[in-house]
Amino acid sequence: MVSRGLQTIAGIWRSRRIPLAWLLLTRQPMRLAVALAGIAFAGILMFMQLGFRDGLFEASVTVHKLFDADVVLLSPRTTSSIGMASFPRRRLVQTLADPDVIGISPVNWNLLLWRNPEARTTRSILTLGFEPDDPIFLDPSISSQARLLQNRGWVLFDERSRPEFGPVAAWLKQGRTVETEVSGERIRVAGLVSLGPSFGADGNMITSRETYQRLMPSSPPGSIELGLIRLRPGADPDAAVARLKRLLPGDVRVVTKAGFEELEKTYWRTSTAIGFIFTLGAGMGFVVGCVIVYQILYSDVSDHLPEYATLMAMGYRLPSLLGVVAREGLLLAVLGYLPAYVAGQGLYALVRSGTRLPVVMDPQRALLVFTMILVMCLGSAGLAMRRLGDADPAEIF
Amino acid sequence: MRSPTANDKQTAAAAIAVRDLSHWYGRGDARRQVLQDVELSIDPGEVVLLTGPSGCGKTTLLTLVGALRQVQAGSVQLFGSELLGAGRRERQQLRRRIGMIFQGHNLLRCLTAEQNVQMGADLLADLGYRARRDQAREWLRAVGLGDHLGKLPHDLSGGQKQRVAIARALAARPELLLADEPTAALDSRSGREVVDLLRRLAREQGCAVLMVTHDPRILDVADRLLRMEDGRLFDQDPEAR
Numbered sequence: 001m002v003s004r005g006l007q008t009i010a011g012i013w014r015s016r017r018i019p020l021a022w023l024l025l026t027r028q029p030m031r032l033a034v035a036l037a038g039i040a041f042a043g044i045l046m047f048m049q050l051g052f053r054d055g056l057f058e059a060s061v062t063v064h065k066l067f068d069a070d071v072v073l074l075s076p077r078t079t080s081s082i083g084m085a086s087f088p089r090r091r092l093v094q095t096l097a098d099p100d101v102i103g104i105s106p107v108n109w110n111l112l113l114w115r116n117p118e119a120r121t122t123r124s125i126l127t128l129g130f131e132p133d134d135p136i137f138l139d140p141s142i143s144s145q146a147r148l149l150q151n152r153g154w155v156l157f158d159e160r161s162r163p164e165f166g167p168v169a170a171w172l173k174q175g176r177t178v179e180t181e182v183s184g185e186r187i188r189v190a191g192l193v194s195l196g197p198s199f200g201a202d203g204n205m206i207t208s209r210e211t212y213q214r215l216m217p218s219s220p221p222g223s224i225e226l227g228l229i230r231l232r233p234g235a236d237p238d239a240a241v242a243r244l245k246r247l248l249p250g251d252v253r254v255v256t257k258a259g260f261e262e263l264e265k266t267y268w269r270t271s272t273a274i275g276f277i278f279t280l281g282a283g284m285g286f287v288v289g290c291v292i293v294y295q296i297l298y299s300d301v302s303d304h305l306p307e308y309a310t311l312m313a314m315g316y317r318l319p320s321l322l323g324v325v326a327r328e329g330l331l332l333a334v335l336g337y338l339p340a341y342v343a344g345q346g347l348y349a350l351v352r353s354g355t356r357l358p359v360v361m362d363p364q365r366a367l368l369v370f371t372m373i374l375v376m377c378l379g380s381a382g383l384a385m386r387r388l389g390d391a392d393p394a395e396i397f
Numbered sequence: 398m399r400s401p402t403a404n405d406k407q408t409a410a411a412a413i414a415v416r417d418l419s420h421w422y423g424r425g426d427a428r429r430q431v432l433q434d435v436e437l438s439i440d441p442g443e444v445v446l447l448t449g450p451s452g453c454g455k456t457t458l459l460t461l462v463g464a465l466r467q468v469q470a471g472s473v474q475l476f477g478s479e480l481l482g483a484g485r486r487e488r489q490q491l492r493r494r495i496g497m498i499f500q501g502h503n504l505l506r507c508l509t510a511e512q513n514v515q516m517g518a519d520l521l522a523d524l525g526y527r528a529r530r531d532q533a534r535e536w537l538r539a540v541g542l543g544d545h546l547g548k549l550p551h552d553l554s555g556g557q558k559q560r561v562a563i564a565r566a567l568a569a570r571p572e573l574l575l576a577d578e579p580t581a582a583l584d585s586r587s588g589r590e591v592v593d594l595l596r597r598l599a600r601e602q603g604c605a606v607l608m609v610t611h612d613p614r615i616l617d618v619a620d621r622l623l624r625m626e627d628g629r630l631f632d633q634d635p636e637a638r
Binding site: 014016021304306311314396 | 500516
């Protein structure tokens with residue numbers, strides 16, 4: 001098998017011809033540079049638009065991902081992280097009746113007003129309240145600071161919050177005591193965590209439920225916005241969700257952790273124009289790229305029409321000449337994609353540091369953009385090929 | 398007046414056998430006859446020169462014999478295959494057996510001399526890449542351009558380009574060579590060199606040559622001289638040179 005494969009490869013290698021498509025492109029460096037710049041531009045545009053779109057959706061679940069939970073309880077009125085409704089805490093306690101449930105943690109979740117300790121302006125901050133003894137976070141750097149929150153009025157501040165919240169992280173690192181007001185109550189920043197802003201919240205802070213009660217006196221002590229449920233190792237979350245739905249009345253909603261993240265993403269996807277806008281932007285990049293590649297290939301074929309006619313007169317078949325144009329398209333796609341990919345990586349890093357959005361080059365998007373560039377180049381090559389039909393070998397004598 | 402195809406019995410072995418060939422351009426009232434009852438036969442290894450005033454139909458005859466144009470009336474046989482009614486694919490296959498040299502060199506601008514010649518050799522499907530490349534080099538050496546393998550066409554002189562074009566045409570091992578005023582763009586010395594080369598290489602390959610020319614300085618290379626006037630073909634008396 002292997003030797004036959006090698007023989008086939010050797011056969012193809014032996015029967016190879018002058019790489020006409022490659023030479024046509026590379027012996028006209030200016031035209032190639034323009035084509036590659038156009039394709040790379042289209043690719044970068046697609047990378048950016050799709051990156052922003054996915055990054056924004058991904059950012060919307062930064063906080064959701066923090067929790068060490070298999071199943072979560074929500075109020076049926078909860079629409080998203082900026083519209084968290086409360087439900088009675090006893091529903092969470094009821095879930096302990098299920099044999100697979102090994103741990104539960106109540107969490108309060110709301111947007112509160114934070115006063116910038118330097119500029120004294122206020123801004124909404126997403127606040128989580130939990131029992132400091134509960135191991136609810138996957139990130140050990142949060143869990144290790146949790147005991148600090150046992151002091152009333154102490155909070156952990158997200159150092160990746162937008163700068164409008166004040167130079168909290170910088171001050172803290174200098175050793176200063178940072179104190180400010182949240183909802184008119186004095187709090188003290190006890191430590192820093194690293195989460196990142198999302199659609200709904202420009203900043204985050206974490207505190208104990210006790211402190212939360214002080215900041216939100218109107219919220220009854222027995223009500224929570226989120227109930228975290230940990231299952232026995234190896235238990236099936238979907239089966240547990242089905243059982244808990246039967247067990248609990250209709251005033252709570254039971255979803256898996258993945259379902260919780262999906263709920264949030266769906267909210268932003270369906271109730272905002274973000275998905276549409278960025279997909280449209282990527283589509284524009286695609287169209288611009290198509291026009292550029294078509295122009296380049298069409299004029300390339302037109303310029304070389306007498307040469308193509310000569311090759312036809314020599315006995316080259318039309319399909320093999322069409323293949324030359326197709327290979328030009330393929331080469332342009334590959335050569336144009338590489339700079340787009342590299343620039344995309346760089347710009348993603350820039351976006352990450354500038355906006356703190358989790359925009360990363362995931363393989364799926366890299367493949368999607370490559371496929372789009374490929375379709376763009378081969379489609380344009382296909383259209384440019386029609387010009388080859390005008391090559392008449394009888395005209396060249 | 399003696400018909401050029403007096404040796405009718407030999408047509409089966411001939412590279413080209415043309416009988417009663419007529420051709421028209423245009424349609425309806427604008428229809429104009431460019432070839433009238435042309436008879437022609439060329440044997441392998443024979444060098445035939447075709448002269449005549451411009452517009453008399455020489456180039457049309459060349460494109461018909463070269464399987465570049467559909468035959469309208471009469472018969473054109475190439476190596477025994479009839480071109481009348483032959484399809485696109487059939488004509489393309491036949492063209493692989495014909496070498497063509499044009500008035501302009503028609504080299505591919507983006508390819509070096511060696512690569513241009515190899516475009517001809519690449520049509521030989523049974524040879525490996527290296528063998529075809531070596532052949533391309535061999536042919537360039539044969540036309541005296543062994544030192545210019547890697548040069549692009551615009552770095553070569555007119556005569557050198559035409560010699561590359563000859564090497565390209567011969568690299569495909571043609572059985573018939575068609576040339577349209579190959580010396581038109583050359584000075585007398587390089588023109589002379591080019592036709593001498595063409596004749597010698599064609600002889601060695603046993604390849605028939607049909608060359609259209611206006612150049613009186615090269616008529617002596619011909620085995621046979623034909624003259625075309627108003628779409629009719631005549632044998633030219635060798636004494637009249």
